[in-house]
Amino acid sequence: xxxxxxxxxxxxxxxxxDDRDFSAREDETIIEVCRENNIPIPSLCHLDGLSIWxxxxxCMVELEGQTRLFAACSTRVTEGMRIQTQSERLRSYRxxxxxLLFAERHHVCAVCVSNGHCELQWLAxxxxxxxxxxxxxxxxxxxxxxxxxxxxxxxxxxxxxxxVRVCDEIEGAHTWDIMGRGTDCRVxxxxxxxxxxxxxxxxxxxxxxxxxxxxxxxQGTSVGEMVKDxxxxxxxxxxxHAQ
Amino acid sequence: MHPEDxxxxxxxxxxxxxxxxxEVRVCMAASCQSSxxxxxxxxxxxxxxxxxxxxxxKGVGCMGLCSAGPLVAVADKDxxxxxxxxxxxxxxxDAPDIxxxxxxxxxxxxxxxxxxxxxxRQQRIVLENCGLIDxxxxxxxxxVGGYSALVKALSEMTSTEVLREVTTSGLRGRGGGGYPTxxxxxxxxxxxxxxxxxxxxxxxxxxxAFMDRAVLESDPHRILEGMMIAGYAIGANKGYVYVRAEYPxxxxxxxxxxxxxxxxxxxxxxxxxxxxxxxxxIRLGAGAFVCxxxxxxxxxxxxxxxxxxxxxxxxxxAGLWGCPTLINNVETFANIAPIIRNGGAWFAGIGTEKxxxxxxxxxxxxxxxTGLIEVPxxxxxxxxxxxxGGGIPDGRAFKAVQTGGPSGGCIPAAHxxxxxxxxxxxxLGTMMGSGGMIVMDDSACMVDVARYxxxxxxxxxxxxxxPCRAGTQQMHGLLDTIAKGEGTRADLALLAHLCEVxxxxxxxxxxxxxxxxxxxxxxYFREEVEAKLVGE
Numbered sequence: 001x002x003x004x005x006x007x008x009x010x011x012x013x014x015x016x017x018d019d020r021d022f023s024a025r026e027d028e029t030i031i032e033v034c035r036e037n038n039i040p041i042p043s044l045c046h047l048d049g050l051s052i053w054x055x056x057x058x059c060m061v062e063l064e065g066q067t068r069l070f071a072a073c074s075t076r077v078t079e080g081m082r083i084q085t086q087s088e089r090l091r092s093y094r095x096x097x098x099x100l101l102f103a104e105r106h107h108v109c110a111v112c113v114s115n116g117h118c119e120l121q122w123l124a125x126x127x128x129x130x131x132x133x134x135x136x137x138x139x140x141x142x143x144x145x146x147x148x149x150x151x152x153x154x155x156x157x158x159x160x161x162x163x164v165r166v167c168d169e170i171e172g173a174h175t176w177d178i179m180g181r182g183t184d185c186r187v188x189x190x191x192x193x194x195x196x197x198x199x200x201x202x203x204x205x206x207x208x209x210x211x212x213x214x215x216x217x218x219q220g221t222s223v224g225e226m227v228k229d230x231x232x233x234x235x236x237x238x239x240x241h242a243q
Numbered sequence: 244m245h246p247e248d249x250x251x252x253x254x255x256x257x258x259x260x261x262x263x264x265x266e267v268r269v270c271m272a273a274s275c276q277s278s279x280x281x282x283x284x285x286x287x288x289x290x291x292x293x294x295x296x297x298x299x300x301k302g303v304g305c306m307g308l309c310s311a312g313p314l315v316a317v318a319d320k321d322x323x324x325x326x327x328x329x330x331x332x333x334x335x336x337d338a339p340d341i342x343x344x345x346x347x348x349x350x351x352x353x354x355x356x357x358x359x360x361x362x363x364r365q366q367r368i369v370l371e372n373c374g375l376i377d378x379x380x381x382x383x384x385x386x387v388g389g390y391s392a393l394v395k396a397l398s399e400m401t402s403t404e405v406l407r408e409v410t411t412s413g414l415r416g417r418g419g420g421g422y423p424t425x426x427x428x429x430x431x432x433x434x435x436x437x438x439x440x441x442x443x444x445x446x447x448x449x450x451x452a453f454m455d456r457a458v459l460e461s462d463p464h465r466i467l468e469g470m471m472i473a474g475y476a477i478g479a480n481k482g483y484v485y486v487r488a489e490y491p492x493x494x495x496x497x498x499x500x501x502x503x504x505x506x507x508x509x510x511x512x513x514x515x516x517x518x519x520x521x522x523x524x525i526r527l528g529a530g531a532f533v534c535x536x537x538x539x540x541x542x543x544x545x546x547x548x549x550x551x552x553x554x555x556x557x558x559x560x561a562g563l564w565g566c567p568t569l570i571n572n573v574e575t576f577a578n579i580a581p582i583i584r585n586g587g588a589w590f591a592g593i594g595t596e597k598x599x600x601x602x603x604x605x606x607x608x609x610x611x612x613t614g615l616i617e618v619p620x621x622x623x624x625x626x627x628x629x630x631x632g633g634g635i636p637d638g639r640a641f642k643a644v645q646t647g648g649p650s651g652g653c654i655p656a657a658h659x660x661x662x663x664x665x666x667x668x669x670x671l672g673t674m675m676g677s678g679g680m681i682v683m684d685d686s687a688c689m690v691d692v693a694r695y696x697x698x699x700x701x702x703x704x705x706x707x708x709x710p711c712r713a714g715t716q717q718m719h720g721l722l723d724t725i726a727k728g729e730g731t732r733a734d735l736a737l738l739a740h741l742c743e744v745x746x747x748x749x750x751x752x753x754x755x756x757x758x759x760x761x762x763x764x765x766x767y768f769r770e771e772v773e774a775k776l777v778g779e
Contacts, residue, residue, distance in 0.1 A: 052553065054552065054553035054706075054707075054708070054750055055707045055708045055709065055750065056708070056709055057708050057709055057710050057748040057749070057750065058709075060747075060748050067748070069747055069748060071553060071750075074553035092744075093744050093747060093748055096740065096741070096744045097709050097710060097744065097748065100709055100710065100713035100714055101709055102714070102715060103717070104712075104713045104716075133737055134717045134720075134737065134741075135717070135720060137716065141373075158705075158709075160565065177548075178548060178706070180706065181531070181702065181703070181704065181705060181706055182701055182702060182703075182704040182705070182706050182712055182715070183701075183706065183712055183713065183716050184706070184714065185705075185706035185712070239393060242299070
């Protein structure tokens with residue numbers, strides 16, 4: 001997984017985000033500085049403790065003097081950088097990307113175990129997505145309940161790969177991976193075998209906790225009952241790096 | 244090895260065949276083979292026998308005019324294509340007549356003029372050996388001056404001098420983006436690192452483009468030579484050629500070339516008896532278009548899933564296995580040997596102010612002379628299509644030419660007089676791309692064309708980022724609705740908005756450029772699109 005090469009001597013830089021001044025280490029990414037300072041920046045694939053992915057494109061920001069947009073999760077800060085995280089253009093793009101996600105698979109909150117505890121739902125509320133302009137695709141994807149403790153419902157998967165990364169980078173099992181292309185992409189356990197048959201899954205449940213939607217859940221949960229806890233991740237990741 | 248030793252070797256190879264006066268060259272590139280060149284070669288070889296030691300039949304690479312294949316050229320030894328007698332649409336039954344003509348009058352019924360603009364208007368640098376030498380023969384390549392640039396670089400030039408020549412030449416990346424090659428090389432050269440890599444991107448995936456395939460099939464040693472010169476210039480000792488598995492013939496010929504170059508001491512440990520060592524390995528692509536994107540290509544070589552990652556870090560800084568990596572396209576590497584041989588200033592004298600040298604284009608679609616051409620940068624589209632391409636068949640009218648594949652766009656008749664280079668195409672809202680040109684006549688529906696390319700992007704999206712994965716699917720759906728005559732003005736507005744979002748937010752070049760065919764259709768053929776809307 002791509003992680004920017006560590007710099008040998010790290011300096012501290014100053015920069016402005018939404019016209020406010022901040023200081024940061026130059027090996028930090030924009031999103032890390034924003035999170036540190038409680039600047040809301042939407043993202044579904046980034047998670048503190050996991051490697052950079054750059055897939056959801058919701059964290060795109062504007063940099064002064066540049067016409068193109070930059071993903072806050074994969075752009076390092078530099079001295080004098082002037083960042084805009086909220087603009088009419090960014091709001092419109094984020095709105096559209098969320099619409100595209102809602103239209104891609106079956107994200108029906110009313111019957112979802114993660115209703116009320118879902119990052120996709122929160123983001124939609126924050127970004128004011130109250131309707132979807134593009135046609136719903138809603139192709140049928142399988143649900144795998146073969147694991148005795150957990151279940152994966154591909155219809156609610158947004159392919160953020162947090163599960164793949166946490167399993168590989170933190171648990172070290174690498175049970176999960178991605179198969180297929182485009183919208184046919186699917187998270188798979190082992191070599192596209194039922195999860196319950198996996199011989200290397202340790203049933204640690206980290207993938208379930210980091211999943212932002214109701215795609216990975218505990219068995220036996222009903223509507224709105226699946227509450228996730230991701231606090232373990234940064235602590236675990238930092239201890240690993242300290243070793 | 245000294246350049247003089249190589250020149251001696253080349254003279255010796257030529258002397259070995261000094262008795263041979265006449266050659267019968269049969270095009271054995273993929274296109275002619277698919278129209279039956281193999282039986283023609285067999286029949287000719289059989290009749291020729293030993294040719295009394297004065298004549299021989301050999302398989303060569305692409306001669307360019309693919310629409311007239313199988314092509315056979317009869318010529319004096321060492322004569323190029325323009326001075327040969329060229330025969331078109333040859334069948335094995337024509338073999339006796341052709342062999343008769345070797346020492347007699349040409350067979351007029353099969354004759355294909357080499358004075359027509361298709362041949363006369365071209366300037367061949369990249370393709371200079373294509374159709375002349377046997378691609379499987381190391382001796383043939385050396386006899387025409389092959390590896391002299393490498394030996395010159397290794398024995399007489401420092402790596403800085405090589406970099407300077409490439410920079411002076413003004414060569415720009417032939418893979419599509421047109422990034423200055425000299426700048427790319429010197430960036431990798433200056434990046435510290437004990438291990439560096441050279442990658443040749445031969446994952447040519449644009450629909451209708453076959454330039455790289457032809458070069459690999461016709462002149463594979465030239466790519467190795469270019470890669471080795473690059474390796475010497477940047478300080479790399481290992482190279483990878485990433486070829487798509489759909490090019491079995493190119494892979495086979497490249498493998499032969501690697502084997503023979505190694506056997507002759509021009510590849511591997513101590514290249515040409517110098518301190519420089521260089522290994523080349525072939526990696527096969529598994530049919531994913533996105534693997535032409537450099538970060539996805541490198542992931543694929545590493546054995547990972549072929550999908551892009553955010554840049555920076557750029558490959559020059561952290562590429563293959565985290566090492567500084569130089570990655571160039573086949574045609575870029577093919578330009579290196581002539582630049583070193585003749586000097587960067589010579590190359591800079593060809594082409595336009597900001598785009599130097601020549602460009603190979605693959606002409607496809609509704610055009611008489613489909614095939615491969617090489618013209619100086621700045622040649623007008625009208626010359627390429629009407630003169631070299633021979634115009635539109637069946638007396639129909641020209642409508643548009645599509646350049647740059649799924650990342651490019653269509654150019655209408657009004658802009659045909661523009662000289663083709665990187666910047667002029669950009670101002671027209673399309674791009675050079677790798678060099679595919681698909682010509683369309685007045686029967687083409689531009690919404691269909693846009694839908695076709697969007698379908699291509701949709702099925703080739705790796706699925707990593709949402710705008711490309713879901714956006715191309717939605718844009719394809721909207722184009723489909725419009726093509727069926729069921730679209731509304733609101734659909735068209737939504738389509739334009741999605742184009743903007745996907746272009747601005749996608750992770751890699753595939754997604755960022757996926758809307759281009761739609762945008763160019765809306766720019767030049769808006770009326771045609773609007774006429775298809777409900778109630779118009």
